[in-house]
Amino acid sequence: MRFSQRLGLAPASKVAQRECMDDDLRSSLWSLLTLFYWDTYEPPYSDTFTRPAYVRRSNLQSLMFSLWLHFFKQPIDTIDVYWEQCHKRLRDLFFRAEWNEVYDFVEFVAEYGPERQKDTFIESCNSYLETENSAYRFVSxxxxxxxxxxxxxxxxxxxxxASAYAGTKAHLTAALALLSSRTNPDYRNSIKESISAVESLAKKLAKDDSGTLGSVLKALEKSKKLHPALKNAFSSLYGYTSDADGIRHALLDEPNLTKADARFMLICCSAFINYSIEAFNSE
Structure with a gap:
């Protein structure tokens, strides 16, 4: 805690930054982009008689082409010739962007930038997102x-x-993407994908194409790997994941589904998937 915070002259913590971004967080994210990507720029060649800092044929050419083609949706012949000018343009756009556009940009660079930096960049971003009390984190x-x-x-x-269960992983990934969209979140379909992830795993673990969460619970109970309290909790989840037109049908027909609903279902289904895979694999 800083001196000013200890004296009560500055707030000790920020209100969670949701659907907004203050200057501290924006600057921190730009600094990480600088450290992990922009400062790694290497020119295509060095020549004492010509200016060497070209974008084309540099180590960042692929990332710049991806940004122009897929993010800015602009012709690649509008990319600045020299890196200094390109870098300035990126910086100006970054600091003028809306909060959600900044997250879009950071996410895009992590995905399309050099692979060797990706994991440590994401880890560092999450650290600063936590420090600056952002309501967002990198997840997968x-x-x-x-x-x-x-x-x-x-x-x-x-x-x-779920890596060994392709269907389960695909449904979970889709649920996360639908929940995470900052421009067009789809909570109903996110819930459907979370449920489908559980159902897909149930069929594999029960070795039954018509397997349900109920059949997995019975198998876990029979093997004595499920505490009765947990069984009751997961049985409640079964009300959502049942194929019958019961609770799930009523839930998905609900006109006012919220982000909280979709997030709860994703977390709950993820927890069940983790528990089930570990329990079955320990047999």
């Missing part, structure tokens, strides 16, 4: 509004654990 390569570290870990673990 996407910036999403899941603020609890435990929630982030649960979803990340589910995506990692």
């Amino acid at each position: 390569g996407q910036i999403t509004e899941i603020t609890s570290e435990e929630e982030i870990a649960e979803v990340d673990s589910a995506l990692a654990n």
Whole structure:
């Protein structure tokens, strides 16, 4: 805590930054982009008689082409010839952008930038997002509004654990993407994808194409790997994941589904997936 904060002259903590971004956070994210990407610029060649800092044929050419083609949606022949000018343009755009556009940009660079920097860049971003009390974090390569570290870990673990179950992982990834969209979030379909992830796993673990969460619960109960309290909790989840036109049907027909609903379902389904895979694999 700084001197001013200890004396009560400055707030000790910020209000969670949701649907906004203050100057401290924006500057921190730009600094990370600078350290991990812009400062790594290497010119295509060095010549004492010509200016060497070209964008084309440099180590950042691929990233710049991707930005212009897929992010800015501009012709690549509008890319600045020299890196100094290109860098200035990126900086000006970054600091003029809306809060959600900044997150779009950071997410895009992480995805399309050199692979060797990606993991440490994302880790550093999450550290600063936490420090600046942002309501968003990188989860599986996407910036999403899941603020609890435990929630982030649960979803990340589910995506990692589901690697051997392609259908489950695909549904979880889709649920996260639909929830995380900053321009067009789709909470209803995010919930459907979370539910589908559980159903897909149930079929695999129960070795039954018509398998449901109920059949997995029975198998876990039979093997004595499920505590009765957990069984009751997961049975409540079964009301959402049942194929019958029961609670799930009523839930998805609800006209006022919120981000909280979709986030709860993603976390809950991720937790069940983690538990089930670990329990079955320990047999």
